[in-house]
Amino acid sequence: MTYNEWKELSNKMHYGLALAEQRMLEQKAQRNEKMVLSTPDGKIKIVSARTLLRKAKERKQEK
Structure with missing residues (x-):
């Protein structure tokens, strides 16, 4: 794999992990x-x- 391919894969993995964490947090908040x-x-x-x-949403609005 080239450097750019590794970088793209890394970005996709970080995005996926952040999305999974967000969904888990939302589900736990509902329960x-x-x-x-x-x-x-x-x-x-x-x-x-x-x-x-709530704090995550506040930080998102600040950006």
């Missing part, structure tokens, strides 16, 4: 479930999926 996250310093946090979804 009023929580998400388990880790912070950069390694701490574990449990957060409402609805809260995360």
Whole structure:
């Protein structure tokens, strides 16, 4: 594979993973479930999926 082909494949994979994560978050929010996250310093946090979804939409609107 050429560099451009690798780059295109990488972009497609990143897009697919982001889409899957978004869909999972939306489904968990509908079921009023929580998400388990880790912070950069390694701490574990449990957060409402609805809260995360709301914050993600706010960030999207800022861009």
